[in-house]
Amino acid sequence: PVSISKDKVKIDGEEHEIKKYDDEYTIKPNTILNLGTLKYDPNKVDASAYGVVGSFQGWDVENPVAMEYVSDGWIVAKDVDLYKDDAFKFAKDKSWDVSYGTSAVTVLEDDKETDVVTNGQNMSVSKNGKYNLYFNPKSMKVKVECIEEYTDLMVDITITNEANWSPLYITIKDGNTMVANKATVTGSTYSISGDYIGKTLTCQFNNGSEDSEEVSAKITKSGASLTVKEKPKEP
Numbered sequence: 125p126v127s128i129s130k131d132k133v134k135i136d137g138e139e140h141e142i143k144k145y146d147d148e149y150t151i152k153p154n155t156i157l158n159l160g161t162l163k164y165d166p167n168k169v170d171a172s173a174y175g176v177v178g179s180f181q182g183w184d185v186e187n188p189v190a191m192e193y194v195s196d197g198w199i200v201a202k203d204v205d206l207y208k209d210d211a212f213k214f215a216k217d218k219s220w221d222v223s224y225g226t227s228a229v230t231v232l233e234d235d236k237e238t239d240v241v242t243n244g245q246n247m248s249v250s251k252n253g254k255y256n257l258y259f260n261p262k263s264m265k266v267k268v269e270c271i272e273e274y275t276d277l278m279v280d281i282t283i284t285n286e287a288n289w290s291p292l293y294i295t296i297k298d299g300n301t302m303v304a305n306k307a308t309v310t311g312s313t314y315s316i317s318g319d320y321i322g323k324t325l326t327c328q329f330n331n332g333s334e335d336s337e338e339v340s341a342k343i344t345k346s347g348a349s350l351t352v353k354e355k356p357k358e359p
Contacts, residue, residue, distance in 0.1 A: 167197035167262050176201045176257055177223070178212030178246075186218050189257075197262035203271070204255045207345040208322035211246035214259045214266070224259065224266075237265045252277055252318050252345070277318030279347040281327075283309060287354045289331035296341075297326045306330055313347075321345055 175188025191199045206212070211229075216222040225244030232238055232247055240259070247266065249255060254272040259265075285292060294314055296303040303316060303325060320343045329336040329352045337355055341348040 165195060169193055169197055169199050169261055171199040174199055174214055174216055174259065174261065175218065176204060176212055177215045178206075178210055180204075180206060180210040180212070185215050185220055188215055188218060191259070194258070197260045198258050199260070201257045204257055205253075206249050206255050207252045207274075207318075208248065208250065209344045211248050212257070213244070213246060214240075214257075224261075224264070226266075232266065232268045234270050235267060237267045240264050240266050248322070252321060274318060277321075278315045279318050279321065279343060279345065280313040280315050281341065281343075281347055282349045283312050283314060284349070284351045285312070287329075287331070287336070287352045289329065289334075289352060291332055292352065293330040293332070295328045295330065298323060316343070318345070 171191045171193040174191050176191065177183055177185050177188045181187070181189065189201045189204055191201045194200050214224040216224075223243055224240045226238060226247055227241050227244055229245045230238065230247050231250050233250055241264070249268055249270070251270055252274040253270045254274075256269040256271055258267045258269070281294075283292075283294075292309040293306040294304055294309050295306050296316065298320065303320070304314070307314065309329075322343065324340050324342045325348075326338055327341050327350055328338045329350075334354070336352055339350060341350055
């Protein structure tokens with residue numbers, strides 16, 4: 125059903141504004157008036173009702189990243205800095221009453237439409253970079269577009285040397301893959317590629333003759349912090 129009021133048209137229960145023109149026209153008798161091409165988008169969404177909320181902005185639902193309308197029901201938040209350990213959702217009306225996420229915690233791939241559900245799970249991205257984040261409340265789909273990948277990013281592992289070892293070496297593994305093999309630690313930090321953000325690495329220190337216990341390090345965009353401790357002496 126369709127109904128028309130003064131400035132809106134309602135189609136199947138959805139209200140849409142009627143397109144208006146700022147220019148004045150004088151309508152003359154027996155004259156065809158060319159108003160140009162009139163475009164009507166029945167899927168238009170009020171983007172101001174939605175926003176992006178995530179760990180990168182403290183999950184502050186009252187101050188979400190603003191969105192704008194694109195076309196065919198899609199709205200977008202532009203130029204959002206995201207790292208692989210950042211989680212986010214789309215929220216409505218600056219409230220947690222209605223939010224949108226995936227049915228399970230999901231890493232979104234570039235330009236791949238993914239289903240979302242109301243009050244779903246957190247989403248994240250597969251690369252560190254600047255993103256456009258798209259949401260379609262009509263079709264309940266999301267997609268992401270990485271417009272600038274942070275390929276040269278390095279993060280620091282901050283080291284507290286409680287054992288006072290000198291020299292100090294570090295071995296780092298990503299599963300069975302060697303990231304660093306008894307690399308020299310100079311000062312209080314050791315830098316690794318930002319590609320490891322979001323991963324948990326296995327680390328071990330060495331002083332040339334002794335090994336420390338292995339420890340796990342969850343790498344975030346702020347890096348990680350580790351402490352060098354001597355193994356307990358055997359009785």
